[in-house]
Amino acid sequence: MDDVETARRSVVITGASGGIGRASAVAFAARGDQLALIARGSSGLDAAVREAERAGAAKVVAIEADVADAQAVDAAAQQAEDELGPIDVWVNDAFATVFAPFTEITPEEFRRVTEVSYLGYVYATQAALRRMLPRDAGVVVQVGSAIAYRGIPLQSAYSGAKHAIQGFNEALRCELLASGSHVRTTMVQMPAVNTPQFDWGRSRLPERAQPVPPIYQPEVAAQAVVYAADHPGRREYWVGASTVGTLVANALAPGLLDRYLARTGYDAQQDGHRRRPGTPDNLDEPVDAERDFGAHGRFDDRARERSLQQQAAHALGSLTDAVRHTTGRLARLRYGKR
Structure with missing residues (x-):
């Protein structure tokens, strides 16, 4: 049977201090699961632990680690098992990005985005499988995006990372099926979500960055993550009508979509307010080390709750x-x- 039992489980979430990762922690906690939350920012991470405990988590462990460091991720996985027992579900969500035209992104920035947003998923998945495969049980959920299929202007580094995750996850899924393993991996392709990334992502845009409408609340994304963890037999899930429309349009008429995004993609990703120069970003260092940003960004008045x-x-x-x-x-x- 491809679906897992929904009794109390041990769940590890990367990028758990904000956005979809934070909302997913609360959603799993509300079911009584025990959690290991991985992130860099101590203030955001501690707040996520408190929120998960209030939601009903059986136990919550906070682990500070940078997913771009393979050894640190493996150590985090071992700590999670030492404190919670065997890992049942691993959710990959940590990422970093740069909002800028491709020609304005430095090689160092491109490397860093790739290390966090792509290799971070690879390292974490390897750490999870080292523990799941010997037991022949476990689920890995990759938090993806419509951008995994359809790159967009001003996010070339992030688009490349999401495409890369899609490719490696498909290859891994085939290998697991070929070996007859009961370990499962699935991917959830997300729409635009109201998260803090648009306040703490590095940007060279003249105006403040925003998600391309329609925008959904992170709890909508979290519900999909939990559902995917419960039903990992499907290779992937699409969340939001906008994701479905984008992926179908890209499959049927990618050239037309290129031209559409060339006309609309710049304005759609900026909110009309000038960006303050020197705003801190989380590319190299966490911005939630001293301040908790929570799960939501600044788009609550525009975000859909279902x-x-x-x-x-x-x-x-x-x-x-x-x-x-x-x-x-x-x-x-x-x-x-x-």
Whole structure:
């Protein structure tokens, strides 16, 4: 059976101090799971722990680590198992970005974004599999984006990293299937989400960065992450009608979408307010070491609190699971098996 049991589990989340990672920590906590939260910023991480504990987590462990450091990630995985027991679910969410035209991003910045946003997923997945494969059990959830399929202007480094995650995750999934392993990996492609990244991401834009509307609250994304962890048999999930529309349009008419984004992509990613020069960013050092930014960005008044597409997809998935379970049970009864 591809789906995992939903009893209390040990869940590790990277990038857990803000945004989707923070909201996912609360969502898993509300189910009574025990959590290991990994992030760089101590203030944001400590606040995430308190929030998860209030939500009902059985136990919460805070681990400061930079996912760009493979040894640090492996040490974090070992600490999680030492304190919580075997890891059941690993969620990769940590990332960094630079908002700027490609020609204005330095080689050092491109390398750093790649190390965090792509190699961080690779290192964390390797650390998880070192522990899951010998037990032949576990789920890895890769938090992706529509950008994994459709690169957009002003985010070339981030687009490249998300494309890379898509490629390595597909290859890994094939290898797990070929080996007959019961370890599962799945990816959740997200829409634009109201997170702090637009305040702490490095930017050279003349105006403040914003997600391309429509914007969803991080709790919508977190619900999808939890659902994917419960139902890892599907190779990936698309969240939000905008994600579905973008990926379908890119599959059918990528050239037209190139031209559309060339016309609209610059203005759509800026909010009309001048950016303050010298604003701190989290590319090299965490900005939430002294201040907690929380899960939400500054777009609460514009963000959607639910996705009808996601609800419909989950309902259809649950119906499919029920039909499959019933069909299997009838087959076992027919042939005298229980």
